[in-house]
Amino acid sequence: MSTSVRRIPLVNLSHYRTGTPQERARFIQVFGDALKEFGFVSVEGHGVDDGLIRRTYTDVERFFQLPDDVKRHYTVPGGAGQRGYTGYGQEHAKNRTVGDLKEFWHVGRELDSSHPHFSPHYGPNLWPEEVPSFRTNTLGLFGALDEAAAVMLRALAEYFGVARDTFSAMAQDGNSILRLIHYPPLKERFIPGGVRAAEHEDINLITLLCEGTASGLELLTRDGEWIPVDTLRGQIVVDSGDMLSRVTNNVIPATTHRVVNPKSPSEDTTRYSMPFFVHPYPKCVLQPLPVTSTMDTEKMLPPITADAFLQQRLREIGLIK
Helix, strand or coil: CCCCCCCCCEEEHHHHHHCCHHHHHHHHHHHHHHHHHCCEEEEECCCCCHHHHHHHHHHHHHHHCCCHHHHHCCCCCCCCCCCEEECCCCCCCCCCCCCCCCEEEEEECCCCCCCCCCCCCCCCCCCCCCCCCHHHHHHHHHHHHHHHHHHHHHHHHHHHCCCCCCCHHHHCCCCCEEEEEEECCHHHHCCCCCCCEEEECCCCCEEEEECCCCCCEEEECCCCCEEECCCCCCCEEEEECHHHHHHCCCCCCCCCEEECCCCCHHHCCCEEEEEEEECCCCCCEECCCHHHHHCCCCCCCCCEEHHHHHHHHHHHCCCCC
16 A cells, blocks of 8 residues: 555544444444554544643743753653653664654653552652743643543453453553653754664553654554654544553554654754653553453463563663663
8 A cells, every 4th residue: 555645543532432332333443453453543532632732832842942951950860761851862762772863851640659559660750940831731731641541541441342441440540651852953963873763662551642743753564664644733643552562462563663854954843742651550460461362463471560561671772771
């Protein structure tokens, strides 16, 4: 099929939330089939306020325009990049040594230390005092994306014919992360051999990606073809990660994707994006669902806790030395 016409499916989350039985059934089928075939699906009607997305992008831009020495002030020593600021080129894709051409900020879930899922890996969030509205807007966006993700995970459970809370319970108060990414123009900060985001798979269950401010996102199809992914205004792109692949016994594989470098000087502009990585709670045991043992998939992997899996992957991408 031609790359010019091949597109990931589009679904409307309101059809699952409040639609007719037929609309609900169609959402479940198309959403699950899209993740199986592409590992990506576009979602509209997701309920995340467009104004909140715009306000958060404004704050993100204000922060990343600050001088580097100010931004470095918000780096958490030994924090594995789980909160606060991570500098340009510090993260690299698995099996690569050249850093990605980006810098980013992480906002994590805020839990009281008495919470049963609280872990030292959650840690406190940092807030840039130079951008007073940053905390309110990013936590608001975190909450809205978290709520939408829970609904999508319930639909995915119905796709597999298991209890509706099978996946959403894993992510309840999980170690999810809102990543605010700045890709500066490469003419200013190119690293030989580097790309904006080298090909990789996400670590988590699913990722919700608000529309980026410029193009460049591409996914690798199951038959080895790179196709562009448009993140249009009003839509959220959802992709499947390694943890979901593990608990579905690779029925839904983690999808390889990348952010390519600008192809011409006119395209070499600043790019911002805001992926929301949906993680399980740290002690959640990742093991294949029994229903997947009857499917034509590769051999089941042994159980591992979400936190152990996360720490392993953070070492592989250079955020834990």
